[in-house]
Amino acid sequence: MAADKKMVEQITSMDVDFAKWYTDIVKKADLIDYSSVKGCMIIRPYGYAIWERIQSILDSRFKELGHENIYMPMFIPETLLNKEKEHVEGFAPEVAWVTHGGEEKLTERLCVRPTSETLFCEHYANIIRSWRDLPKLYNQWCSVVRWEKNTRPFLRSREFLWQEGHTMHATAEEAIEETVTMLNVYADFHEQDLAIPVIRGRKTDSDKFAGAEATYAIEALMHDGKALQAGTSHYFGDGFARAFGIQYTDRENKLVYPHQTSWGVTTRMIGGIIMTHGDDNGLVLPPAVAPIQVVIIPVAQHKEGVLEKAREVEAQLRAAGIRVKLDDSDNSAGWKYSEYEMKGVPVRLELGPRDIEAGQCVLVARHNREKTFVSLEGIEKAVQDCLESVRNGMYQRALENRESRTYNCTTVDEINAALAANGDGFVRAMWCGDEECEDKIKELTGVGSRCIPLQGEAISDVCACCGKPAKHLVYWGKAY
RNA sequence: CGGGGUGUGGCACAGUUUGGUAGUGCGCUUGGUUCGGGACCAAGAGGUCGCAAGUUCGAAUCUUGUCACUCCGACCA
Numbered sequence: 001m002a003a004d005k006k007m008v009e010q011i012t013s014m015d016v017d018f019a020k021w022y023t024d025i026v027k028k029a030d031l032i033d034y035s036s037v038k039g040c041m042i043i044r045p046y047g048y049a050i051w052e053r054i055q056s057i058l059d060s061r062f063k064e065l066g067h068e069n070i071y072m073p074m075f076i077p078e079t080l081l082n083k084e085k086e087h088v089e090g091f092a093p094e095v096a097w098v099t100h101g102g103e104e105k106l107t108e109r110l111c112v113r114p115t116s117e118t119l120f121c122e123h124y125a126n127i128i129r130s131w132r133d134l135p136k137l138y139n140q141w142c143s144v145v146r147w148e149k150n151t152r153p154f155l156r157s158r159e160f161l162w163q164e165g166h167t168m169h170a171t172a173e174e175a176i177e178e179t180v181t182m183l184n185v186y187a188d189f190h191e192q193d194l195a196i197p198v199i200r201g202r203k204t205d206s207d208k209f210a211g212a213e214a215t216y217a218i219e220a221l222m223h224d225g226k227a228l229q230a231g232t233s234h235y236f237g238d239g240f241a242r243a244f245g246i247q248y249t250d251r252e253n254k255l256v257y258p259h260q261t262s263w264g265v266t267t268r269m270i271g272g273i274i275m276t277h278g279d280d281n282g283l284v285l286p287p288a289v290a291p292i293q294v295v296i297i298p299v300a301q302h303k304e305g306v307l308e309k310a311r312e313v314e315a316q317l318r319a320a321g322i323r324v325k326l327d328d329s330d331n332s333a334g335w336k337y338s339e340y341e342m343k344g345v346p347v348r349l350e351l352g353p354r355d356i357e358a359g360q361c362v363l364v365a366r367h368n369r370e371k372t373f374v375s376l377e378g379i380e381k382a383v384q385d386c387l388e389s390v391r392n393g394m395y396q397r398a399l400e401n402r403e404s405r406t407y408n409c410t411t412v413d414e415i416n417a418a419l420a421a422n423g424d425g426f427v428r429a430m431w432c433g434d435e436e437c438e439d440k441i442k443e444l445t446g447v448g449s450r451c452i453p454l455q456g457e458a459i460s461d462v463c464a465c466c467g468k469p470a471k472h473l474v475y476w477g478k479a480y
Numbered sequence: 481c482g483g484g485g486u487g488u489g490g491c492a493c494a495g496u497u498u499g500g501u502a503g504u505g506c507g508c509u510u511g512g513u514u515c516g517g518g519a520c521c522a523a524g525a526g527g528u529c530g531c532a533a534g535u536u537c538g539a540a541u542c543u544u545g546u547c548a549c550u551c552c553g554a555c556c557a
Contacts, residue, residue, distance in 0.1 A: 094555090144557090
């Protein structure tokens, strides 16, 4: 009882105050610390290790598909940023400017990249000459800066880490295929590795990336029923190529413009992991990106043979390629249980004198805290199975949350009724394609358009707003 | 950018109304007893109260300004 009280004191319940719960977690699980610059966070080793896992998995997928990593400068001259009109209009309000070098004022101010399309375009203009130079499949891991007013760790910071792919193709078809392929890479990564179910869709025109012809996105639903845009993939057509004068000579010896894409995911995904899987005991990490997959807690570790056996198990698991940590610190076993639950370690392995005598140990799954006794014989396999079932259990639970919070509605009144009755979530409703209706639905219901799903059947023939013939099924929701 | 909240040892807070020179719990250090769900005892270390100016014999406390963090809206990965 006393112990329960203590736990309650440490972290705000997610059902009481989701936002507070979130900030409690990022701090208490040791993911970040605040810095002295507003909106700029220190990603602590445990948080950064999650990002490194994400990087490592995605980076190898990109490379399997033929992409190469490159590094662009972090500064963009003002005239370069201004070359594509829609693009600059979209980003200018939130860029940070460098105006001085030392004490000297620069003749032209430089912005700190909010995204690198312009830099890639300038470079592509120099290196693409012939159809033989295509496609160009480049990716960059870096940080970008957007001077946000409201900031939240991982979800919206002024500087954030990301990856931005920028590719050039000979044909529109090929570029569109790339756009969709990369969207699918993101979607698979979320569903398989992060255990986060996502909706694959296209953004409405009002929600497109500045300068894009089409923006595709994956949308996930958080535990509280709000939507999170978790990754985007843009098709640019030849708009940027024309603005930046990127041309090549094709097979028919004609000078033509190539077609372009860009796609990115950010450290925001870590926020998505927290808000999809976390609970009142803390973080819950998907095994694929957990820095520690299994923590071994020796019980009564002062007793003869306990630590020795624990080290033996640790070595076995490590040899099997499992990321394992043995905590042999002086803290009590109970303290350690709570600590690693807060940190979201997917599987806990308890090992005490009684277990050793029986030739077994206890595995505890983080997401549902279920205990199973398993034999130490062949422990690697048992742990691997447990990690797999944790991933599956997490995915199922997230999917059930999303399904129970997805409402099919045919009118604005139905949307309001569904939200009032069941709380925030995804609203599926038809749309005529008119921006006026899109705005009106947001105004009348509070939910904005998230995306036009790539798959999904019409639920009625007419727009939920104006009643005219519907063009698209749209997912609507409140967004982070 | 509008509205609210908060800044006091590493963390969470009390003290502010009624000015008198800083306290509690956790954590930390040392020693001992413990050890299957956040152990206990004892002895220690650690802050001048976000910052700046002002009022006063005297300011954590009053006044003004400022900065930061945070929450709720509008905009955004």
